[in-house]
Each structure stands twice: as C-alpha cells, then as structure tokens.
Amino acid sequence: MNRMDLVTPAEKAMRILSRLNIDFYDVVTSYTRSISISILGRGIKEASSRVDIGIGVRAFKNKGMGVAYSQSLEDSDIEVTVKRAVGFARVAQPDPYFKSMPGPSKVPEVPGLFDANIAELTLDDACRFPVEMINAAEGVRGGAMYHGGFSASHSKACLMTSTGVSIEAEKTAVSAYLQPVYRDGDDVGSSYEFDYGVSLNDIDVYWIGRRAAKKSLEQFGSRKIESGLLPLILMPESSSSLFSSLLSALSGEAAAKGRTFASKLLGRQIGPENLEILDDGTIPGAIASSTYDGEGVPKRPVKVLERGTVLTFLHNSYSAGIMNVESTGHAIRGGYGGYVGAGPSNIRVKPGDSTINEIIAETKRGILVTSASFTPNMVSGEFSTTIDEGFLIEGGEKKHPVKNLMAGGYILNLIKDIELISKDGRTFGKGHFFPAIKIREVRLSGQSLPS
Amino acid sequence: MVSILRELLEFIVERGLSEGASFCEARYFEERINSIGVENSVARSLSSGILRGIGVRVIVDGRWGFASTNMLARESAERALRDAIGSAKSIVISAGEEAKIVEVKPSTDMVIHHVKVNPLDISPEEKVKRVLELESAARGFSDRIKDTFITYRDFETKVVVCNSFGTFVEEIAPRTQIICRVIAKEGDNLQEGYEVVGNVAGYELIEKINAEEFSLKAAKRAVELLSAHPPPSGTYTVVVDPRVGGLFIHEAIGHNSEGDLVFSGQSIISDKLGQKIASSLVTIIDDPTRMGYGHFVYDHEGTRAVPHKIIESGVLVGFLHSLETAAKLGGAPNGSARAQSHHHPPIVRMSNTYLAPGDMSLEEILEDIDCGVYLSGSQYGYVESQKGQFTCKVEEAWLIEKGELTEHLRDVAISGLTLEALKNITAVGKDLRMEMPGMCGKSGQGIYVDAGAPHFKIEGIVVGGRR
Numbered sequence: 001m002n003r004m005d006l007v008t009p010a011e012k013a014m015r016i017l018s019r020l021n022i023d024f025y026d027v028v029t030s031y032t033r034s035i036s037i038s039i040l041g042r043g044i045k046e047a048s049s050r051v052d053i054g055i056g057v058r059a060f061k062n063k064g065m066g067v068a069y070s071q072s073l074e075d076s077d078i079e080v081t082v083k084r085a086v087g088f089a090r091v092a093q094p095d096p097y098f099k100s101m102p103g104p105s106k107v108p109e110v111p112g113l114f115d116a117n118i119a120e121l122t123l124d125d126a127c128r129f130p131v132e133m134i135n136a137a138e139g140v141r142g143g144a145m146y147h148g149g150f151s152a153s154h155s156k157a158c159l160m161t162s163t164g165v166s167i168e169a170e171k172t173a174v175s176a177y178l179q180p181v182y183r184d185g186d187d188v189g190s191s192y193e194f195d196y197g198v199s200l201n202d203i204d205v206y207w208i209g210r211r212a213a214k215k216s217l218e219q220f221g222s223r224k225i226e227s228g229l230l231p232l233i234l235m236p237e238s239s240s241s242l243f244s245s246l247l248s249a250l251s252g253e254a255a256a257k258g259r260t261f262a263s264k265l266l267g268r269q270i271g272p273e274n275l276e277i278l279d280d281g282t283i284p285g286a287i288a289s290s291t292y293d294g295e296g297v298p299k300r301p302v303k304v305l306e307r308g309t310v311l312t313f314l315h316n317s318y319s320a321g322i323m324n325v326e327s328t329g330h331a332i333r334g335g336y337g338g339y340v341g342a343g344p345s346n347i348r349v350k351p352g353d354s355t356i357n358e359i360i361a362e363t364k365r366g367i368l369v370t371s372a373s374f375t376p377n378m379v380s381g382e383f384s385t386t387i388d389e390g391f392l393i394e395g396g397e398k399k400h401p402v403k404n405l406m407a408g409g410y411i412l413n414l415i416k417d418i419e420l421i422s423k424d425g426r427t428f429g430k431g432h433f434f435p436a437i438k439i440r441e442v443r444l445s446g447q448s449l450p451s
Numbered sequence: 452m453v454s455i456l457r458e459l460l461e462f463i464v465e466r467g468l469s470e471g472a473s474f475c476e477a478r479y480f481e482e483r484i485n486s487i488g489v490e491n492s493v494a495r496s497l498s499s500g501i502l503r504g505i506g507v508r509v510i511v512d513g514r515w516g517f518a519s520t521n522m523l524a525r526e527s528a529e530r531a532l533r534d535a536i537g538s539a540k541s542i543v544i545s546a547g548e549e550a551k552i553v554e555v556k557p558s559t560d561m562v563i564h565h566v567k568v569n570p571l572d573i574s575p576e577e578k579v580k581r582v583l584e585l586e587s588a589a590r591g592f593s594d595r596i597k598d599t600f601i602t603y604r605d606f607e608t609k610v611v612v613c614n615s616f617g618t619f620v621e622e623i624a625p626r627t628q629i630i631c632r633v634i635a636k637e638g639d640n641l642q643e644g645y646e647v648v649g650n651v652a653g654y655e656l657i658e659k660i661n662a663e664e665f666s667l668k669a670a671k672r673a674v675e676l677l678s679a680h681p682p683p684s685g686t687y688t689v690v691v692d693p694r695v696g697g698l699f700i701h702e703a704i705g706h707n708s709e710g711d712l713v714f715s716g717q718s719i720i721s722d723k724l725g726q727k728i729a730s731s732l733v734t735i736i737d738d739p740t741r742m743g744y745g746h747f748v749y750d751h752e753g754t755r756a757v758p759h760k761i762i763e764s765g766v767l768v769g770f771l772h773s774l775e776t777a778a779k780l781g782g783a784p785n786g787s788a789r790a791q792s793h794h795h796p797p798i799v800r801m802s803n804t805y806l807a808p809g810d811m812s813l814e815e816i817l818e819d820i821d822c823g824v825y826l827s828g829s830q831y832g833y834v835e836s837q838k839g840q841f842t843c844k845v846e847e848a849w850l851i852e853k854g855e856l857t858e859h860l861r862d863v864a865i866s867g868l869t870l871e872a873l874k875n876i877t878a879v880g881k882d883l884r885m886e887m888p889g890m891c892g893k894s895g896q897g898i899y900v901d902a903g904a905p906h907f908k909i910e911g912i913v914v915g916g917r918r
Contacts, residue, residue: 045544382681
C-alpha cells in the first residue's frame with residue numbers, strides 16, 4: 001500500500017462494518033508527516049521528523065457508541081479495530097440525545113490550505129528558519145539563552161460515513177516560536193513571540209526573532225504593584241483568550257446541555273453595541289479553515305455576536321440534534337482518536353474606532369496586559385488568573401513591567417465592561433483577528449491587602 | 452530466544468553506529484488504552500485504542516537527530532534511522548552547544564509490574580456496571596445535582612529501550628484511573644466538583660474504591676460550592692492541603708529543577724546549586740521508585756530510576772537528569788528522561804514529586820494565623836520557569852480567621868515567585884499524602900506524574916480574588 005493511500009483502508013473498514021448489523025458508523029484514516037527543530041540554550045538542539053498514520057472507527061448500535069483506533073493500517077489491524085468498535089457499541093447504553101450522522105453535501109473547495117513547499121520541505125531546508133530567527137534576536141541584543149522551535153506538517157485525512165459522506169482533505173501548517181532569556185544579575189528580561197500559518201510565506205521568522213528579543217528586554221525591571229481596581233487593556237495576544245473562551249462556551253453539547261457559563265446567553269446582549277464576532281472557517285489559506293468540518297458538514301461563515309448580542313451556538317450534529325436545529329459545521333475531530341467535539345474556527349472580532357496607542361494614551365492609570373490567559377472556569381464563568389506579562393500605565397504612558405499580579409472576576413462582567421475596541425489588532429494564521437480591548441475596571445491582587 | 456522486536460532494535464542501533472552515529476538509541480513504544488464514559492447514568496461510549504511504533508535517536512558529529520514511525524516493518528525502521536541521521540546532519544549548532552552524554556554501563560532487564568486484577572480479564576459489561584454504581588452515588592446526593600460524569604481508563608504501556616551502550620531494557624506498566632465530575636446547579640449558579648483516583652495498578656483499584664471517598668465527595672463539593680463566596684484579593688498567609696501543596700511543589704520548584712531547563716538558562720535556579728534557596732523546613736524529593744502514578748523502574752533512556760533530592764533542608768542539592776543533562780551539568784543520570792510516545796524524544800521529567808513531612812498537625816499550623824486562606828484541591832498550574840513566576844488554580848478554599856476555617860471560597864488561584872515563596876514556608880505538617888495522579892505537559896509532551904505534600908504554610912502569597 002502506498003502510505004498516502006488512505007481510501008483503500010477506509011473502504012476496507014467500511015466493507016466490514018456494513019456486514020455487522022449496526023445502525024451508524026464512520027471511519028477516519030489519516031497520515032501526517034511533520035518535521036521540527038527545537039531551540040534550547042544558545043541555539044538549535046535537535047531536529048526531528050515523524051510519520052504518523054492511523055485509523056479511527058465509531059460504531060453506533062441502539063444509540064450507544066463504540067470507538068476504536070489504531071496506529072496501523074494493516075488489514076488484520078483494521079479488522080480488529082472495527083470489531084472492537086462494534087463490540088463496544090453493543091455494550092454501550094442508548095444516548096437519548098443521539099439522532100443520526102450528517103449526510104453528504106457538495107460545496108466548492110476552500111482554496112489555499114495546502115502549500116507544496118511544506119509538503120516537500122526537508123530538514124536541510126527547514127534549518128535556515130530557526131537560524132534566521134535566532135540571528136534576528138541576536139541582532140537586537142546578543143547573549144540570550146533561548147527556548148523555541150520551528151515545525152511544519154503535512155496531513156491528509158479521509159472520512160467515510162454510513163450516511164454517504166466520503167471526503168478527503170489535505171492541509172499544511174507551519175509554526176515558529178522564540179523565548180529569549182536575558183539576565184542582568186538577578187534581573188530577568190524574558191518574553192516570547194510566535195506565529196503560525198498554512199504556508200511557509202505566512203510566517204516571518206526574522207520578525208519573530210526581533211520582536212521576541214525586544215519584548216524580552218522590555219521585561220527588565222519588573223515590579224510588584226498594590227492591589228486595587230484598575231482598567232485593563234488586553235493586547236490581541238490576551239484578548240484572544242477571552243474571545244476564544246466565550247466561543248468555546250457557546251459550542252457543542254456542553255452549551256446545548258446547559259453546562260457552560262454561556263448556555264443561557266442566546267438572544268441576550270452581553271457586550272457593547274460595537275462588539276461583533278464572526279466565526280468563519282471558509283477564509284482561503286487560513287489556519288482554521290477547511291472545506292468540511294469533522295463530520296463532513298460544509299463550513300460556512302457564522303455571525304456569533306452582533307451589537308453585543310449572542311445570535312447562535314456553534315454546533316456539531318449531536319448538539320444541533322439536542323436543540324432541533326441544523327449543524328453549523330463546527331464539528332472538530334481530533335485525529336483518528338474517535339472523539340468528535342465542537343468548537344470555533346477562525347474567530348474574527350470586528351475592529352473598533354480607536355488605535356491601541358490612543359487607548360493607552362487616554363488611560364490615566366491601568367494595566368496593559370501583553371500576556372495572560374483569561375480562560376475562566378467554563379462551568380461557572382469565574383476566573384482568577386496571573387498577568388504573566390503586563391505594564392503599569394500612568395498618565396497615558398507605559399511605566400514599567402509588573403510581576404506577581406493577578407486579576408479576578410466573572411468573564412461576562414469583563415465582556416459587559418468592554419469600553420473600547422481597537423481598530424488595529426493582530427491577525428493570526430491569516431484567519432483569526434483579535435483587536436485590543438479596554439475593560440473599565442478589574443479587581444487586581446498584588447502586593448498588599450486591598451483597602 | 453531473541454525476539455523479533457529485539458533483533459530489529461539491535462539491528463537499527465548497530466546500523467546507526469556503522470553509518471556514523473556516535474550514539475544510537477532505538478525505542479519501541481506500545482500503549483493500549485480502554486475507556487468508558489458515563490454521563491447521567493448512561494454509559495454512552497466505550498473506546499479502545501492502540502498506539503505503537505519506534506523512535507530512533509542519534510548523535511552525529513555532536514548533533515542530535517530523531518525520527519519516528521508507527522510502521523513496524525524493517526524498512527520503515529531503517530527509514531526512521533536514515534531520517535534521524537539526516538536530521539542530525541541538517542542542523543547547524545552553536546559553538547559549545549554540542550550534544551554530549553555521559554557514558555553509562557549497559558543494563559539488561561525486563562520489568563513487568565504485576566497487578567492483582569488484570570483489567571483485560573474484566574468484561575466491558577462488568578466495568579460498566581461498576582462505573583454506574585459509583586456514578587449513582589453522586590447522582591443521588593442532592594436534587595441540586597445537574598450532571599454527573601465518570602471517565603474510567605485502563606492503560607498498559609510497554610517501553611523497550613535499546614541503545615549503543617548495550618542497554619536493552621523492557622518495562623510493561625499498567626495504569627488505571629477513574630475521574631468523577633459533578634455539576635451542581637441553583638438558579639444560574641453552576642459549580643463543579645471533581646475527584647480522581649489513579650495509580651500503577653490494575654482493576655483492583657476500581658474494586659476497592661469507596662463511593663464516599665470518591666463520587667459522593669465530588670457531588671458534595673459541587674453542591675457546597677454553590678453557596679461558597681468569591682475569594683478576597685491581596686497578599687495572604689496561605690495553608691495548602693496535600694493536593695495544592697503537591698501542585699505547588701511541582702510547579703514552583705519541580706520544573707525549575709529539570710536539567711534541560713537548567714543547562715539552557717530557562718530556570719531561575721540555574722546558578723544556585725549548593726545555595727540555600729528555601730526555608731530550612733523544606734526538603735523536596737522526586738522519587739520514581741515510590742508507588743504513585745509517576746512510578747517506573749527504568750526511564751526511557753534505559754537508566755534505572757533512583758530517588759533524588761532536589762532540596763535538602765532548604766539547600767538546592769540536585770537536579771533531575773537525563774544522560775545529556777548529567778554530562779552538561781556534571782551530575783549522574785538519575786532516571787528522569789521520559790517520552791510521551793515513540794513520536795517524541797525523551798526529555799527531563801518529574802515522576803512522583805513531594806515535600807518531605809515535618810512534625811506539625813494541621814491545627815498547630817493554623818493556630819497562629821489571624822487572617823489567611825486555606826487552599827484545598829488542585830485543578831491545574833503552570834510556571835514561567837525562567838522568571839520563577841508560578842500560578843496554581845485550586846478547587847476551593849476557606850478563610851482562616853484566628854486559627855479557624857470560616858468562610859467557604861470558590862474559584863481561587865494563587866500566584867507567587869519561586870525564590871520568595873520557598874523561603875516563606877514557615878510550617879510543615881506531618882500528614883504527607885500523594886494523590887494527584889495526572890499528566891504533566893512540557894514541550895508538547897504529556898507524561899504520567901504524581902505529586903504530594905503534607906499540609907504546609909506559606910506567607911506572602913498573592914490570592915487572585917474578586918473582592
């Protein structure tokens with residue numbers, strides 16, 4: 001068998017499944033070749049390459065699901081995998097929410113998701129990227145110790161279902177990351193920069209290296225500050241966690257079964273009038289784009305928030321079935337492991353009116369958050385998080401980096417209290433767009449007890 | 452009789468040396484996983500998976516190369532070797548950063564961790580029945596229970612390490628784990644309780660679970676959190692329970708002691724070996740030989756694991772080492788190199804990491820605290836090791852007022868600076884417990900670990916509150 005032939009083993013599994021008297025089934029076969037170069041210390045540490053193949057089978061009998069997977073596409077292993085899934089389906093109990101699997105749909109391909117330069121990239125060729133990234137950082141200031149890496153992958157997958165879906169998809173991805181560490185005595189200046197995309201041309205390692213070094217040097221002299229209530233300005237690298245968490249909480253069965261902080265938000269205004277979020281998995285050449293979702297449902301743009309109001313959940317077929325609506329094409333299948341969830345694709349937050357510099361300039365005292373995760377407890381919506389990197393703003397100017405500072409609150413209060421949305425922001429992977437946002441007031445925990 | 456697998460791995464190692472590698476390692480990995488997912492009294496999914504393949508690692512001209520495949524035919528393994536050698540040759544390394552490892556004596560061994568009840572001898576139907584029993588205890592606890600979930604998993608992991616020192620070791624380890632999540636609801640208020648049990652063990656672990664100590668406990672916590680309050684914000688004296696203590700030890704100091712982060716300047720304690728970096732009450736040990744979720748006999752470089760002290764009475768006495776970090780930092784390999792699978796090269800990892808017990812009772816630790824926070828149950832944590840800033844997210848907390856636990860608190864996290872926090876440990880209890888069976892993530896690899904501590908007190912910790 002040619003290792004790129006994923007159809008033959010999938011068809012073999014489908015043939016066996018068709019003879020076993022079960023209600024629904026699907027088969028995924030996949031191939032991924034990836035190469036990576038790790039950076040540790042003064043430079044490159046190691047180069048590696050990986051070839052991964054696998055098959056995953058889901059079988060449903062009386063609404064009970066059996067799953068099996070294997071990293072072998074040999075005939076005998078396919079047979080064992082199928083029989084395991086079917087045996088388990090017969091033991092599993094009826095899931096009252098399971099209805100069916102989606103049927104076939106035909107839509108035009110989303111272009112630009114495959115870069116032949118990545119599929120053909122050798123480690124010899126790839127080595128220049130991390131070298132250039134480190135050299136760029138050294139050009140800003142030499143002598144750092146580094147942690148980082150460069151990786152590229154080419155993957156291909158085939159999905160067949162008992163409801164007639166039969167699709168193949170091919171995609172490439174590339175990413176690079178650099179974290180320099182500078183030391184002056186006991187003072188540490190360290191930050192990071194990264195980028196990712198579908199094509200080699202999507203990332204600029206020179207930019208990553210220089211920016212990582214500059215951001216690291218800005219972290220020298222970090223200080224603790226006192227507890228209190230202050231406005232926060234979340235840069236795109238941090239606002240991304242807030243908006244991604246919101247869309248995840250609006251996704252799939254957890255949302256539909258009332259298990260997230262966002263389960264009751266349909267139709268409710270939760271943010272300012274100018275807050276608009278589009279989820280678009282059809283953007284050509286974008287990191288989270290694909291022609292079909294993980295169940296073979298075509299991707300389409302979905303407006304999730306308009307005028308600050310939640311318009312829809314993001315569904316796979318299971319969660320759509322619970323709410324008696326159509327799938328929105330947001331099924332996510334994590335490889336051949338069997339589990340099918342739901343979640344956002346390219347998240348695009350509509351830009352606002354002010355520039356980031358204007359937002360900083362109009363802030364008398366506040367914190368500019370350059371790195372922190374505002375992912376809350378997905379059930380309660382409450383969060384308590386460290387501001388990993390940030391700066392004190394006084395009189396409209398960045399004063400000094402802060403350390404050992406935490407923010408706490410309720411995520412829906414953060415969204416309600418969005419005061420400004422920047423018109424400039426950052427596009428990630430040619431798909432996601434996140435602006436900076438200013439939040440009116442957040443409880444900060446720092447050096448001393450609050451008054 | 453030499454097995455086909457041994458013949459293949461030895462062939463790859465010999466071929467690697469003949470093609471110019473100064474060190475060659477061929478590692479076979481196989482993991483069988485079975486799981487059952489129960490949701491609201493319905494065993495809605497059962498699954499089974501097999502991961503297996505070969506990872507080949509070489510040093511060629513002072514450069515590391517690694518390649519892996521999950522195709523087990525001889526030609527695929529040879530292709531992986533060629534790719535690993537090609538990988539090493541492709542990179543340009545900086546002067547002084549050459550790959551080097553310590554020379555070690557070869558080991559030959561086979562280790563099988565025997566279990567009382569092999570999970571494969573228990574039918575899926577019987578497992579489902581047992582999981583449903585445990586789940587029903589949680590469901591019946593209160594009418595405020597909205598959802599109950601139990602995930603059962605059993606694993607069998609086989610690792611075979613063959614290298615050019617002549618080492619050939621094989622280890623087969625079973626692990627069993629069960630997790631219970633409960634969501635309680637009152638109006639719009641949703642809260643979650645969580646419990647986990649896991650160990651290097653067989654199905655006997657599940658048979659002996661008492662619902663009172665597992666699913667019922669998760670249900671009780673979820674319901675009680677409905678009436679808990681948001682935490683105060685600011686800097687407090689905190690007392691941590693064994694789970695939060697284990698998380699703190701793992702994040703605040705454990706990662707910082709990993710040899711690869713130390714030699715690459717990514718650790719805040721890189722230059723502090725032999726120095727006093729913690730209170731004299733602090734002794735921290737990483738012990739793969741101790742029974743716990745992170746237990747093993749040989750690491751994934753074939754080094755026999757030994758217990759190793761990181762801090763003794765406040766003094767930094769050692770790091771966690773692989774063959775490479777021992778060479779670069781001047782220590783002895785102590786069995787700390789592990790890989791998630793054949794697709795990953797071994798890197799330095801913790802195993803079962805804990806704070807050694809002191810001599811105080813919890814009551815004695817609490818009694819002189821006028822105003823503080825008692826933290827219980829760990830969710831997750833992370834550390835920026837190069838800056839020594841850590842975060843630990845905990846399940847629940849209580850205010851400490853005049854030595855007594857008073858107001859119940861929820862959604863609490865703490866943040867601190869490693870070198871400050873270690874010095875501010877001012878009381879250590881005698882009740883060491885290791886009960887954090889889970890996965891630790893580092894450099895894209897997840898690995899089985901455990902952590903624990905007795906109750907202990909830390910002063911000057913930032914509590915991320917809402918009021």
